[in-house]
Amino acid sequence: MDLPAPLAWLVDEAGTSPSPERFLADLGSRLLSTGLPLAGGALTLAVPHPIVTQRTWLWQAETGAVIEALGFAGTSLGQAGHDWLGGLGPIYEETIGTAPDSPVLGWAGAQPFDPSAVDRLRQVARFAAAPLAGLAARAALSALLEAYLGRRSAARVQDGALRRSTGETIRAALLCADLRDFTALSEATEPTAVIAALDAWFDRVAGAVHAFGGEVLKFIGDGVLAIFPVTGTPAEACEAALRAVAAIRAGMAHLDATRLTQGLPPLPFGTALHFGDMLWGNIGAADRLDFTAIGPAVNLVSRLEGLCKPLGRNVLISGAVAAETNMVLLPLGEHELRGIVEPCVVFTLVENGEEKKTAGLTMVPTSGSPSRGA
Template identity: 75%
Template sequence: MNLSAPLAWLVDHAGASPSPESFLAELGRRLLADGLPLAGGALTLAVPHPIIASRTWLWRAETGAVIEALDFPGSPPTKAGHDWLAGLGPVQADVAGRASNSPLLGWAWAGEFSPDEAERLRQVTRFAAAPLAALAAKAAQTALLEAYLGRRTAARVQAGGMHRGTGETIRAALLCTDLRDFTALSEVTEPAAMIAALDAWFDRVAGAVHAFGGEVLKFIGDGVLAIFPVTSPSAAEACDAGLRAIVAARAGMTHLDKTRQAQGLPPLPFGAALHFGEILWGNIGSADRLDFTAIGPAVNLVSRLEGLCRPLGRSVLISGAVAAETTTALVPLGEHTLRGIAAPCAVFTLPGD
């Protein structure tokens, strides 16, 4: 059986595509080279994700560029791709598989198309089912790992970094945050309401961390440990990103507390500490149950520094190591002894805290 060039590629090589967007771009390019007058293409995959129902990649024949659109629960899962294609010309879309959540592959014509051309695209969808199933499984695995582990750790696990005792040293600004009086609040609050409060708190902190290029390493009870890795010779950029994230999180919590007050609910006071140093982000645990954990003196210090927020009556404390790297105006609070830390720590806070 002689296969066309696009079908041969689907059989022999498409399964090795590094990502759905590269698959769509390469398939579209090959179909154009095979004489099909396409204006664009769209590929939709359902993903197991806390807030995303499906991801759609949109390819434009004129430029070869691929962009991504997200569908959220409650919206039609194919709407983004279909509407975009319809703006380019007549549309043909086929499910590349038999399951209800199978990948959806769609194309738009630059002009009129013949029954023969439509049949050729149906054959393409048929041959694309196997490699797309592999890509969908990989995308689902990536989404699950990133949701539970974060991007950095998920990438390491997928790359085979699952050996106990392995790790990497990271220079970063470390953010440690914790809700105040959480235990007392949980004793008098219904579990569902307590979970909703925790989710709202984590949304503000994690949202601020991610907005400024950081990564949440751990949710620990009602606390968060996050890092802003150094990506240039200077550590100032990482420290400044951590400071901006704290300001954003504090603004978000101020708004949340006003909303809770209007609902007759108590505020959610918190403490946050920022330090700069090296951590070992390592794979530890038992032989059959592993966890990625941040360890090292810098982690100990930022945790102890956060615990100083209540005695000092502050919501934000910043170490001298951060102050030495940033030009942001900080308010000195003197040197303080931290439990379990040998040397006194120079402590600062933000203006107005």
């Protein structure tokens, strides 16, 4: 069958498009080349995610650029694309399928679409159904994996990293956080209130981690393990982790104040930061795998977090992190950590009233350059 070039592409090649972004850009450019007066296009896919309910890609004909917009609960499917296209010109839209969450494909014209152009776009929508079904399925799988595994692990799984005992060594700042005495609180509290407290705690930790470019690897009971991989310099990763832990502390102070007004007890916590190498990959049984992080650095940050309560601090920072920052930190001396051969030089964030304690001090971490006091 002799089909117009865009339709032939939809039949023969579009199903292998690596992403919705590429699909929309390639389809739009092919339609432009046939003389359709397009100003832009939009593609919306529904995704099963706890926060994001839809993803919309917006293509501008003049530049060829594609940007992405996220839709949240309460937003009608395709609304972002419809609004954006409306600012470019007359609109033609099709819902590709009959299900409530079917993809929405829309176009804006540089001039009003005549009947011939409408017929051609209607044909495009029909031929796009099959490749869009595949793209929608992959987008849904990606959203589910990211929700449960995190971005980095999800990408590895989708790339086929499914064999046991495979992984890679990553250099990163590691963050370990845990609620203190939560077992006793949960035994004396209604389950719904326990879940609400955990959600509030995890929101503040994960929100701060993600805001500064980190990734949550694990929720373990009431604990969290997160990483800030080195993508530039070690100092940048450590600075991001330090900013995140400061944001966690500020967020929890605000949460405790809110809980106090509700007659609820505060949620004491501990967090620890360390910097080093970890092995990140698949471990587990032959038929049940887990993407996780292991290695001496992971062990150390976990043991360091356990030192928070004895030292009466909710943030502890290893010398390896202190060596990579110029932030003023308060030294707490060397401490033995259970299962760790060498003592760990420990620091903490400076709190109100402690500034004088750092005056004139030279803070020498376990390795790297000194971290300077004020």
